[in-house]
Amino acid sequence: MAVGNGMAIAVADLTKRFAAPEGEVLLALDQVSFAVRPNEFVSIIGPSGCGKTTLLQILDGLVRPERGEVLVHGSRVTGPGPDRAMVFQDFALLPWATVLHNVAFPLEIRGVRREEREHRARQVIATVGLAGFEGYYPHALSGGMQQRVGLARALVVNPDTLLMDEPFGALDAQTRHELQDELLQLWQEHPKTVVLVTHDMEEAVYLSDRILVLTPRPGRIAREIVVPLARPRDVRVRRTAAFAELVENVWESLKGQSTS
Amino acid sequence: MLQEQSSPTTGVGHALGWMIRRGVSLRASSEVTYRTVRLLSVLSGLLLWEWAGRNTAWSFALPPASSVLGALAQRLLDPEFWLGAFTTAQAFVFGLALIVATGIPAGLVIGRSATARRLTDPHLAFLLAVPAAPLVPLFMIVFGAGLAARVATVFLFGIAVLVVNTAAGVRLAPRPLVRMAESFGATRTQVFRRVVLPAAVPGVMAGLRLAAGRAVVGTVVSELIIISVGLGKMINQYSASFDAPNLFAVMTVVLAAGLAVARAMNWAERKVVRWR
Numbered sequence: 001m002a003v004g005n006g007m008a009i010a011v012a013d014l015t016k017r018f019a020a021p022e023g024e025v026l027l028a029l030d031q032v033s034f035a036v037r038p039n040e041f042v043s044i045i046g047p048s049g050c051g052k053t054t055l056l057q058i059l060d061g062l063v064r065p066e067r068g069e070v071l072v073h074g075s076r077v078t079g080p081g082p083d084r085a086m087v088f089q090d091f092a093l094l095p096w097a098t099v100l101h102n103v104a105f106p107l108e109i110r111g112v113r114r115e116e117r118e119h120r121a122r123q124v125i126a127t128v129g130l131a132g133f134e135g136y137y138p139h140a141l142s143g144g145m146q147q148r149v150g151l152a153r154a155l156v157v158n159p160d161t162l163l164m165d166e167p168f169g170a171l172d173a174q175t176r177h178e179l180q181d182e183l184l185q186l187w188q189e190h191p192k193t194v195v196l197v198t199h200d201m202e203e204a205v206y207l208s209d210r211i212l213v214l215t216p217r218p219g220r221i222a223r224e225i226v227v228p229l230a231r232p233r234d235v236r237v238r239r240t241a242a243f244a245e246l247v248e249n250v251w252e253s254l255k256g257q258s259t260s
Numbered sequence: 261m262l263q264e265q266s267s268p269t270t271g272v273g274h275a276l277g278w279m280i281r282r283g284v285s286l287r288a289s290s291e292v293t294y295r296t297v298r299l300l301s302v303l304s305g306l307l308l309w310e311w312a313g314r315n316t317a318w319s320f321a322l323p324p325a326s327s328v329l330g331a332l333a334q335r336l337l338d339p340e341f342w343l344g345a346f347t348t349a350q351a352f353v354f355g356l357a358l359i360v361a362t363g364i365p366a367g368l369v370i371g372r373s374a375t376a377r378r379l380t381d382p383h384l385a386f387l388l389a390v391p392a393a394p395l396v397p398l399f400m401i402v403f404g405a406g407l408a409a410r411v412a413t414v415f416l417f418g419i420a421v422l423v424v425n426t427a428a429g430v431r432l433a434p435r436p437l438v439r440m441a442e443s444f445g446a447t448r449t450q451v452f453r454r455v456v457l458p459a460a461v462p463g464v465m466a467g468l469r470l471a472a473g474r475a476v477v478g479t480v481v482s483e484l485i486i487i488s489v490g491l492g493k494m495i496n497q498y499s500a501s502f503d504a505p506n507l508f509a510v511m512t513v514v515l516a517a518g519l520a521v522a523r524a525m526n527w528a529e530r531k532v533v534r535w536r
Contacts, residue, residue, distance in 0.1 A: 060443055080445050092440035096458045096535040106444040109454070137535045157444070 005074070008161060008193040009036040009059065013068035016054055028054045030218035031068070038160075039191040043204035043211045045250065051219030052197040053089075056165050059195060060086050072161065082110070085154035089166040091146045093138040093153075099125060100134040103152045110157070117156075124152040129182070144175035151183070161193040168203065180206060181235055188232045201250045205243060206233070213253045223253045323505045331505035332512055341494070345513070348490030351407060352479040355414025359471050363419050364464060367426020371460065372452075377427065387420035393481050400486050410482040410489075417478030418471035425470065429463020430456055462533045469525040476518045 014032040017025050028051040036042050046052050057063040059070055061079040070077040072084065085106070093102050100121055101108075107117035125134055128148040138146055147167060154162055167183075168176040180203055187194060187207075198204050204211045211225040227246060229237055237243055306325045313324030335341045370376045396413050403409035433456040441451045483492020491510055498507035 062439060062443055080443050082445065086440075086443045088436065088440060090436050092436045094437060094455070094458070096461070096533075105441075105454070109441065109444050109446045109450055139535065 006037075007035045007071070008038040008040065008073060009195065010071040010074075011035065011059070011068070012071075014055070014058060014065050014070070015067040016051070016058065016063070016065050018054075027218035029058075029065070030220050032214075032219065032221055033068075034212055034221060034224075036193055036195060039193055041187060041194045041196070041207055041209045043196045043198055043208040044214055045198055045201065045204045045211055045254065046214030046219070047216050047254065048199065050214045050216040052199075052214055053165055055214075055219065056086070056163050056195065056197050059161075060084055060163050082157060083159055084161045084163055085157050085159035087147070087150050087154045087162065087164040087167045089169050091138070091143075091150045091170075093146055093149055095138055097137075098134065099130060099136050099138075099141070099149050102138065102149050103156050106153060106157045121152070121156055124156045125149075127155065127186070128152045142175070143171050144179060147171065147179060148182075151179075155186075159192070161195065164194065164196040166197055166199065169199070176200075176203070177235075183207065184233060201247050201254070202238070204250060205229075205246045206238060211250060213250065222256070225250060225253065320502070321504060323508065327505045328508040328512065332509035335506065335509050335513070344490045344494055346490075348479060348483060348492065349517075351410035351414055351482065351490075352475055354407070354411045355478065356418065356472060356475045358411065358415050359418045359422055359475065360468070363422035363467070363471065364426055367423045367464070367467070368430055368457075368460070370423065371427035371430025372456075380423075384420050384424055387416075388424065392416050392478070393485060396482055396485050399482075405487050410479070410487055413482035414475045414478040417481070418475040421474060422464075422467040422471040425463045425467025426460060429460030429467075432463065433459040462529075465525075465529040465532055469522070469529055472521050472525050473518070476514075476521055480514060 012033050014029050015027075016029040018028050020026045032055065034042075044052050044055060054063060058065050059072075059077070061077045061081060061084070072081070094105065097105065100118060103125055104117040104121040107120060112120075122131075122134065125131060128151055130145060130148050130152065133141065133145065138149065141149070147170075150167070168179050171179065184207055194207075196204070196207060205227055208227050211227060212221050213223040213225065214220070215222045225246070229240075229242060229246070309322070310325045313319050313322050313327070316322070366380075370380050392413075395416065396409075399409040399412045399416075403412055437455050437459065438451055441455045446454065480492055480495075483490050484495065488496050491514055494510045495507060495514075498504075498510060
């Protein structure tokens with residue numbers, strides 16, 4: 001178990017197969033190994049169909065790997081746990097619940113009493129800039145606001161690790177940039193271990209300490225790119241030569257992987 | 261940005277003129293215009309009916325609207341009529357209550373369990389498709405010619421749509437929401453109570469609306485076919501004695517009650533699923 005020592009997340013030799021509808025077996029992840037330090041921001045980037053989401057779901061405990069294991073702070077993941085929280089690409093908000101009740105939902109599941117969970121939910125809602133919208137239903141909110149609710153819902157349980165599955169993929173470019181800035185600010189003020197799955201190269205460079213490039217079918221880690229841009233970062237870093245070079249670097253690695 | 265703007269309410273004349281100029285459909289016009297046109301349509305229908313009743317050869321079968329309205333006023337002032345209406349309403353209310361009490365739990369179980377679904381599918385398909393009226397006399401043999409047989413008829417008419425719609429609602433609980441709940445550590449029971457049940461509410465409400473409509477039909481059919489009581493008995497009597505104005509008057513009441521039930525159900529549906 002030396003692999004997991006001092007690491008927030010240690011993934012060893014992860015393999016996962018899926019039975020495709022035509023009967024053939026699809027190798028989604030093939031002997032994937034990596035580790036994430038506490039409070040490190042790691043992005044996993046790759047073309048669609050490379051098993052990024054599956055990998056994240058295995059980290060969350062929603063999906064069981066076939067072989068290999070995931071250690072979070074040294075203990076083996078056997079299912080979802082209170083130390084990890086997920087932000088979903090499609091937001092996954094309960095349409096019949098208000099912003100307040102959506103954010104309080106994880107606390108409700110854990111049996112936190114109403115007064116306390118609503119108090120905590122209100123605080124987090126304010127943190128993501130949605131104060132005043134507590135009583136709104138999701139359908140009345142823009143996509144960007146809906147994902148703020150999704151982020152608040154993950155933060156309300158105060159997890160050690162935030163797992164983000166293409167959280168800004170469904171948003172328009174401007175909103176995406178806004179939310180990236182806010183996530184960066186939030187993370188710099190309250191550091192957490194973050195694993196972000198994305199296919200947006202600039203997003204990965206802008207936010208991460210490290211980027212893992214995943215190959216498609218079978219999903220393997222092709223390259224690891226360290227992002228040496230100074231912290232704290234803000235939007236100005238996007239216009240530097242170093243930033244452009246790193247994006248170019250990620251792009252080259254991705255291009256090397258596309259077989260089609 | 262956050263809420264749709266409601267369409268501005270314009271003056272009726274203005275809106276009508278605009279409609280004529282632009283040639284727009286009723287759908288696009290304002291609510292006021294829509295109501296006005298609907299009222300005009302009803303009024304002209306009544307006038308046509310009045311004219312036909314007075315001036316054509318069928319006035320015996322189609323009495324003028326005014327004489328039906330007169331008969332209706334008489335019936336509404338007649339305590340005997342209200343007694344009959346009460347008898348009819350009894351079977352409807354008990355039947356619908358029984359449908360709700362059994363149909364929703366049954367639908368939840370069937371939506372949840374693939375085995376239960378396979379076992380019940382053929383029977384539900386039969387209940388949905390079969391013309392239920394010919395089965396009604398059988399109830400009289402089993403339950404006797406009383407309230408129980410009429411309640412059973414209402415039940416037979418309405419039960420299947422509620423079960424099927426409830427089960428569909430349960431089955432259609434969105435996968436991503438279930439995953440989300442599981443990700444936050446929800447147990448199976450919590451997923452069911454906090455995600456699957458609320459997601460099923462629109463299906464249940466739609467089933468309820470359809471079941472209530474069928475229950476109205478079942479109520480009337482039971483009284484017309486076998487157990488002649490209540491409003492059904494009046495319809496039978498007026499029909500047998502060729503008393504067209506009174507026949508139309510009672511049928512108008514049945515129609516109004518049916519529409520009122522449908523409206524109430526629509527209202528309840530909108531109230532309960534206002535998050536849509």
